[in-house]
Amino acid sequence: MTELDPRVDPPxxxxxxxxxxxxxxxxRSTLALKCAGLTDDQLRLRSVPxxxxxxxxxxxxxxxVERYWFQGVLLGEEIATGHYWTQAEPDADFDGVDTADVTTDFATWRAEVEASRRAAAGLPLDTVGKRPRRGREVTLRWILAHMVEEYARHNGHADLLRELVDGSTGE
Structure with a gap:
């Protein structure tokens, strides 16, 4: 961890x-780091068509994703629509950024991260989610492993997007 990179290496x-x-x-911290110091317009900049x-x-x-896996699958809460997506616009999380409120959207993400931490806190890894995924039971272990994979994949995208925005590269 440094002043420029607040991430803590996993033990x-x-x-x-x-x-x-x-x-x-x-x-999670890597995604935040990739977005740090950019203007709203830079955060909205699209990659190559x-x-x-x-x-x-x-x-x-x-x-x-945080909301779906931890609130919906693990805790079994009903999620009829998302913060951004609807049945009519399933990709609105990606497509609706042009007029989005950046501060609100980052606050929503941070709130979902905290809700996910609370949902999983103290549960054994073998805890089965209250809502099946595609008819199959899902454990907390699987959800955590999947979330690492989901963030890692999208952080690769974030690397390329950040380089497009201002030339920054790195971990």
């Missing part, structure tokens, strides 16, 4: 729960 000799949650938090990816779209998408 190398801890139990499975601590390992998974540390890697997930590391990747036909892709509609933007850093803000990734943040909005991850808010939806």
């Amino acid at each position: 190398m000799a801890v139990d499975e729960t601590a390992t998974l949650t540390a890697f997930l938090d590391y990747h 036909p892709s509609g990816l933007s850093l803000l779209g990734l943040v909005r998408h991850m808010a939806e």
Whole structure:
């Protein structure tokens, strides 16, 4: 951790729960770092067409993903629509960034991250979610591993988007 990079490296000799949650938090911090110091317009900047990816779209998408897996699947809450998506506009998390309120969207993502932490706190990794996914039971272990994978994939996109915005590269 440095002043420019506030991330904390995941510990190398801890139990499975601590390992998974540390890697997930590391990747959450990586997305925040990729967005740090940019203007609203820079966060909305789209990649090369036909892709509609933007850093803000990734943040909005991850808010939806956090909510779906931890609130919807793990806790079994009913989620009829998302913060951004609707049945009519399933990709609004990515597509609706042009007039989006950046401050509100980052606050929504951070709130969903905190809600996810609370949802998983103290639960054994073998805890089965209250709502199946595609008819199959899902454990907290699977959700945490999937979330690490989801963030890691999108952080690769964020690397390229940040380089497009201002030439910055790095971890």
